[in-house]
Amino acid sequence: MAQQNVTFAIDTQSPIAVYVQIENLIQFAIASGRLKPGDTLPSVREMSLTLDINPNTVTKAYRDLEILQLVTTRRGVGVAISDKAPKICKEKTIDMVRGHLRDAIAECLAAGLSAADINTMVKTVAAARVAPYSGNKHKS
Amino acid sequence: MAQQNVTFAIDTQSPIAVYVQIENLIQFAIASGRLKPGDTLPSVREMSLTLDINPNTVTKAYRDLEILQLVTTRRGVGVAISDKAPKICKEKTIDMVRGHLRDAIAECLAAGLSAADINTMVKTVAAARVAPYSGNKHKS
Amino acid sequence: MAQQNVTFAIDTQSPIAVYVQIENLIQFAIASGRLKPGDTLPSVREMSLTLDINPNTVTKAYRDLEILQLVTTRRGVGVAISDKAPKICKEKTIDMVRGHLRDAIAECLAAGLSAADINTMVKTVAAARVAPYSGNKHKS
Amino acid sequence: MAQQNVTFAIDTQSPIAVYVQIENLIQFAIASGRLKPGDTLPSVREMSLTLDINPNTVTKAYRDLEILQLVTTRRGVGVAISDKAPKICKEKTIDMVRGHLRDAIAECLAAGLSAADINTMVKTVAAARVAPYSGNKHKS
DNA sequence: GTGGTCTAGACCACG
DNA sequence: GTGGTCTAGACCACA
Numbered sequence: 001m002a003q004q005n006v007t008f009a010i011d012t013q014s015p016i017a018v019y020v021q022i023e024n025l026i027q028f029a030i031a032s033g034r035l036k037p038g039d040t041l042p043s044v045r046e047m048s049l050t051l052d053i054n055p056n057t058v059t060k061a062y063r064d065l066e067i068l069q070l071v072t073t074r075r076g077v078g079v080a081i082s083d084k085a086p087k088i089c090k091e092k093t094i095d096m097v098r099g100h101l102r103d104a105i106a107e108c109l110a111a112g113l114s115a116a117d118i119n120t121m122v123k124t125v126a127a128a129r130v131a132p133y134s135g136n137k138h139k140s
Numbered sequence: 141m142a143q144q145n146v147t148f149a150i151d152t153q154s155p156i157a158v159y160v161q162i163e164n165l166i167q168f169a170i171a172s173g174r175l176k177p178g179d180t181l182p183s184v185r186e187m188s189l190t191l192d193i194n195p196n197t198v199t200k201a202y203r204d205l206e207i208l209q210l211v212t213t214r215r216g217v218g219v220a221i222s223d224k225a226p227k228i229c230k231e232k233t234i235d236m237v238r239g240h241l242r243d244a245i246a247e248c249l250a251a252g253l254s255a256a257d258i259n260t261m262v263k264t265v266a267a268a269r270v271a272p273y274s275g276n277k278h279k280s
Numbered sequence: 281m282a283q284q285n286v287t288f289a290i291d292t293q294s295p296i297a298v299y300v301q302i303e304n305l306i307q308f309a310i311a312s313g314r315l316k317p318g319d320t321l322p323s324v325r326e327m328s329l330t331l332d333i334n335p336n337t338v339t340k341a342y343r344d345l346e347i348l349q350l351v352t353t354r355r356g357v358g359v360a361i362s363d364k365a366p367k368i369c370k371e372k373t374i375d376m377v378r379g380h381l382r383d384a385i386a387e388c389l390a391a392g393l394s395a396a397d398i399n400t401m402v403k404t405v406a407a408a409r410v411a412p413y414s415g416n417k418h419k420s
Numbered sequence: 421m422a423q424q425n426v427t428f429a430i431d432t433q434s435p436i437a438v439y440v441q442i443e444n445l446i447q448f449a450i451a452s453g454r455l456k457p458g459d460t461l462p463s464v465r466e467m468s469l470t471l472d473i474n475p476n477t478v479t480k481a482y483r484d485l486e487i488l489q490l491v492t493t494r495r496g497v498g499v500a501i502s503d504k505a506p507k508i509c510k511e512k513t514i515d516m517v518r519g520h521l522r523d524a525i526a527e528c529l530a531a532g533l534s535a536a537d538i539n540t541m542v543k544t545v546a547a548a549r550v551a552p553y554s555g556n557k558h559k560s
Numbered sequence: 561g562t563g564g565t566c567t568a569g570a571c572c573a574c575g
Numbered sequence: 576g577t578g579g580t581c582t583a584g585a586c587c588a589c590a
Contacts, residue, residue, distance in 0.1 A: 017580060025250075027251075028247075031252050032250075033252065043561085043562065045561090054581060054582050056583085057581065057582085060581095067484065067488070073564090075297075075562065075564070075589045075590080076588075077563085078562060079563080093251050098248075100243070101241075101247075101262070103240070104237070104240040105262065105265050107164070108237050110168040110172070111167075111234065112171050112173065118262065122258065122262050125242045126245055152494065153494075157495075157575095194574095194575045195575090196574090197574080297590095304530075312530065313532065335590090336589090336590055337589080373531045374531065378528075380524040380527055381525070381528060381542070383520070384520040384523070384524040385521070385542065387517050388518075389546070390452070391452060391514065392452025392453065393514075398542065398546060399546075401518055401521055402525065402538065402542050405525050405526075437564080437565060439566090465577085473566085473567090475567095482578085493578065494575090495574045496576075496578070497578085
């Protein structure tokens with residue numbers, strides 16, 4: 001019910017827009033159950049201070065999440081996870097994430113790697129649980 | 141030695157820029173051996189007509205590939221795969237592709253999927269060899 | 281003469297501000313004769329508890345109503361419907377309500393509905409006497 | 421297929437946000453068939469000049485429409501009505517518009533008007549096809 | 561204190 | 576030329 005602590009790791013240098021990173025972090029937190037209906041998000045001002053970014057950027061992320069019906073906003077009160085959020089998130093997030101995985105695998109195959117190669121890589125990578133790849137050119 | 145036919149599947153709706161898609165397709169074709177040193181690429185004009193995209197876009201892709209030393213351009217002759225291309229490509233492409241796979245897996249983990257879930261998905265996806273994901277443009 | 285019971289249905293999710301909803305409900309009650317001059321409204325404290333909203337919000341509504349001369353506030357006594365209230369309300373409220381109806385119809389026409397469509401909808405809606413619409417907050 | 425002319429009447433003084441007015445106008449145009457899939461919207465810069473508002477405001481409207489999948493945006497190209505737009509619009513717009521009408525009628529009833537009164541008003545108003553009501557306090 | 565809207569202006573990516 | 580992102584800062588509405 002009360003406010004939730006979610007670890008927010010934003011990479012300003014990433015090719016992925018900051019506001020999208022915020023959206024994804026929140027989506028993932030909902031999908032994985034770390035954020036539950038009724039939990040409130042940090043206020044726009046607070047998060048902008050924490051992440052050292054412009055409040056408008058946070059607002060943009062929060063608005064998108066509201067349009068997606070993942071959060072409900074009340075002026076003068078704050079932003080809270082909606083009741084529908086988990087359901088929506090589990091569907092959309094899994095779809096998105098699976099889509100990206102599918103893309104990555106398709107790329108590997110196109111690049112001439114065999115299915116066996118890919119399996120090996122998956123094991124290695126999953127085991128390492130590495131930090132996000134910062135190569136550009138892939139997304140948007 | 142002469143011109144090679146490479147299947148070009150461009151998705152203008154994809155969040156990935158068209159010129160990047162072209163570069164990737166060619167890189168993948170080189171990495172996997174479908175394009176070999178000496179093979180010539182379609183002319184800018186021809187490819188722009190084939191794919192129904194702006195010639196400038198093709199030009200940009202070819203120029204990038206030349207900067208990467210994957211192709212050589214000779215006036216009046218055309219654009220050909222360079223001798224160094226396979227070596228460069230195998231390194232760079234594998235790196236890139238692995239990076240993307242790593243990203244996708246990291247995302248899956250962040251979204252709360254277990255390693256087992258991911259393995260299952262990999263098998264399914266690899267078996268299907270599906271078309272590229274055309275998910276929401278606003279997400280990473 | 282004494283305190284009146286008015287059914288208060290506040291929708292905190294509505295795009296309409298809570299204090300406006302309160303004002304409207306009271307205005308409507310006066311216009312329709314459910315509240316008469318001399319009737320007292322619930323105290324700020326009582327109403328804020330009943331509706332589970334911030335006391336400031338109730339205060340604001342009451343203050344607005346006083347400015348409109350619909351209620352009179354006497355320290356230690358409470359807030360009572362003024363003598364002029366019915367007259368003022370019948371004019372203002374009908375005007376407002378007609379304005380909203382006009383808006384809604386204009387919108388329907390703009391959206392491409394025919395006058396016949398609208399008539400049908402009016403009949404259906406009036407017959408149903410449904411709960412307030414809680415549509416997308418981002419739309420008008 | 422080519423660009424479409426849609427009459428855009430924005431009221432900067434309206435309580436409804438400018439970007440919402442833009443969204444509504446476009447939605448209505450789609451719902452009523454004046455805008456069809458493939459039609460392109462005026463460029464952000466063009467519309468901002470036409471309406472004499474900030475480009476960011478137009479961008480905001482266009483982004484929302486894209487999230488709602490009513491338009492597709494391509495960098496360097498422009499914004500076009502999506503194929504799904506008519507279907508989505510006819511559903512959502514009718515819903516929204518009916519919701520507003522429902523609200524207005526509920527208000528009329530609450531204000532003490534009889535169903536007969538309302539019917540009369542509807543006929544009058546629909547016949548007049550008046551300009552939008554500019555009373556404040558109703559929406560957002 | 562909360563979020564919402566709008567402006568002005570900068571810089572980037574794409575075709 | 577197109578749209579996308581971000582910043583800085585102002586002003587408003589709400590609780």
